[in-house]
Amino acid sequence: MKVRRLLANNTIMLASAFMLAVAFGGFPEVIPGVTNPDISMFSLAVMMSFSLISLRFRGLKLKEHRGAMVRAFLMSFVVGSGLTILLAQFFHGDLRDGWIMVAAVPSAVSVIPFCYLLRGELEATLLSSAALYFIALLLTPLITLLFLGESVSPVTMLWSVGILILVPMLVSRPLRALKMSEESRHIAINLAFAALVIAVVGTNRGVFLGEPVLLASLLAVALVRTFGVGMAYDLVARRRGIPRERRVSEVLFATHKNTGMAAAMSMALLGPEAALPAAVLMSADIVWLIYVTRSFAPPGTIV
Numbered sequence: 001m002k003v004r005r006l007l008a009n010n011t012i013m014l015a016s017a018f019m020l021a022v023a024f025g026g027f028p029e030v031i032p033g034v035t036n037p038d039i040s041m042f043s044l045a046v047m048m049s050f051s052l053i054s055l056r057f058r059g060l061k062l063k064e065h066r067g068a069m070v071r072a073f074l075m076s077f078v079v080g081s082g083l084t085i086l087l088a089q090f091f092h093g094d095l096r097d098g099w100i101m102v103a104a105v106p107s108a109v110s111v112i113p114f115c116y117l118l119r120g121e122l123e124a125t126l127l128s129s130a131a132l133y134f135i136a137l138l139l140t141p142l143i144t145l146l147f148l149g150e151s152v153s154p155v156t157m158l159w160s161v162g163i164l165i166l167v168p169m170l171v172s173r174p175l176r177a178l179k180m181s182e183e184s185r186h187i188a189i190n191l192a193f194a195a196l197v198i199a200v201v202g203t204n205r206g207v208f209l210g211e212p213v214l215l216a217s218l219l220a221v222a223l224v225r226t227f228g229v230g231m232a233y234d235l236v237a238r239r240r241g242i243p244r245e246r247r248v249s250e251v252l253f254a255t256h257k258n259t260g261m262a263a264a265m266s267m268a269l270l271g272p273e274a275a276l277p278a279a280v281l282m283s284a285d286i287v288w289l290i291y292v293t294r295s296f297a298p299p300g301t302i303v
Contacts, residue, residue, distance in 0.1 A: 008186040010117060010193075010293045017194035018201060018286050026202030027195075036199040040260050041163055043196035044109055048168030050188045051113040052126065053175050065124045068249075072128035075233075075254035076107045077139060083229060084257075085147065087221045091277075097148055097270050098277035099221070102262045104143035106132040109164045110196075111252040113189050114289065118296050120248030128253070130165055150269055160261060197286060200260055204279030218277055222284035230255040230288065248296050256285060 006012055026036040081103040088099035107129065115125040137154050144150055180188075207215060230251045237247045263278035 004183065004187065007190060008183050010186070010190055011290050013190040013194050014197060014286055014290050014293075017197035018283070021198045021200075021202035022205050022208055024202065025205050026199050036203045037260075037264055040196050040199040043192045043199065044164055044260070045168050045171075046192040047113040047189050047196070048109055048164060049171040049175060050180075050185050050192070051116040051122075052168060052172035053180065053185060054116070054122070061123070062127060065127045068121065068124035068246075069128045069131045071250055072107070072125075072132055072253045073135065075250050076132055076257075077135070079229065079233075080107070080225070080254050080257060081143070084225060087224065090217075090221070094270055094274040095218075095277060098262075098266050098274035100147045101144065101266045101270070101274065102257055102259065102278055102281060104140045104147075105258045105262045105265070106136040106140070107253045108256045108258040108260075109133075110193065111249060111256055113193070114252055114256075114292070115249050117186060117189065118248045118293065119245065119298050120296075121245045124246075125249040128249070132253075133160065133165060144269075148269075156265070160258075196260070197282075200263070200279070200282050201286070204263070204275070204282075207276055207279050208283075214276075215280065218280040219284060221277070222281045225257075225281060226255045226284050226288035227291070230292070244296065244298070248292075251292065251296075255288060257281065259285060 027039055029035065084099055084103035088096045088103065091099060109129060112122070112125055112129055114120075116122055137158065141154060207218075233251055233254055234247060237250070242250075259278045259282040263275040263282070266274040266278060
């Protein structure tokens with residue numbers, strides 16, 4: 001039982017995975033052709049599948065969540081992306097372009113598992129996240145074209161939508177028949193997220209062992225993008241009396257970008273150095289998500 005409680009504890013799992021990734025790197029290539037980027041995509045899909053078990057797709061109230069979808073767009077692509085583009089101007093060359101790539105991608109799909117774990121507005125968050133990814137089919141290539149002179153193929157975005165949203169929606173239906181306890185679902189999500197952290201952070205561990213001045217500058221921007229934006233929004237939202245359930249998803253939409261997608265596209269379009277901003281932001285994200293988990297969890301929740 002003690003082991004299960006540890007596995008269900010999001011904070012312990014994230015912190016342990018981060019330390020393992022920095023100490024030992026990513027996963028070794030045990031199966032030929034299966035790389036750390038493949039593991040990260042699979043982990044995200046697993047997280048999504050278990051998060052959506054409790055959600056009934058029949059009767060989803062699309063019209064009732066229009067406001068939530070608009071707010072998600074504003075938080076992700078106006079607040080989050082706008083600030084990232086401004087901060088990118090402090091850098092030059094591939095590092096600047098790497099931050100632009102972070103700005104161009106939508107929020108991470110792991111917003112949905114975290115919303116589930118923290119008992120936020122899951123239905124509104126699912127619909128909003130799906131809407132952001134379909135908007136990104138147009139907006140991500142447009143942002144990269146405007147600021148980098150190169151456009152991300154919409155086919156890349158369609159592939160991400162299919163793997164990270166549509167497939168988990170289908171897989172979650174037969175998983176409902178297992179009638180898993182809430183603790184078991186938490187464990188499955190935490191294990192998948194730990195694998196994601198090891199795959200992404202471990203692959204880029206050289207950033208933490210390299211130039212300290214470069215790391216400090218990238219980390220400063222990453223902390224503004226996460227803690228700065230998130231805590232400022234939460235302060236304003238609390239004063240306006242916005243319920244905790246809504247604040248959970250909105251603060252994540254504003255701060256939690258799909259850094260795995262940004263890193264992969266940076267590597268493919270621009271080169272290894274351009275992936276450094278996404279790698280450092282992923283690391284800051286882990287600390288930020290631990291903070292969010294502790295500060296937004298409802299009373300009595302195991303986090």
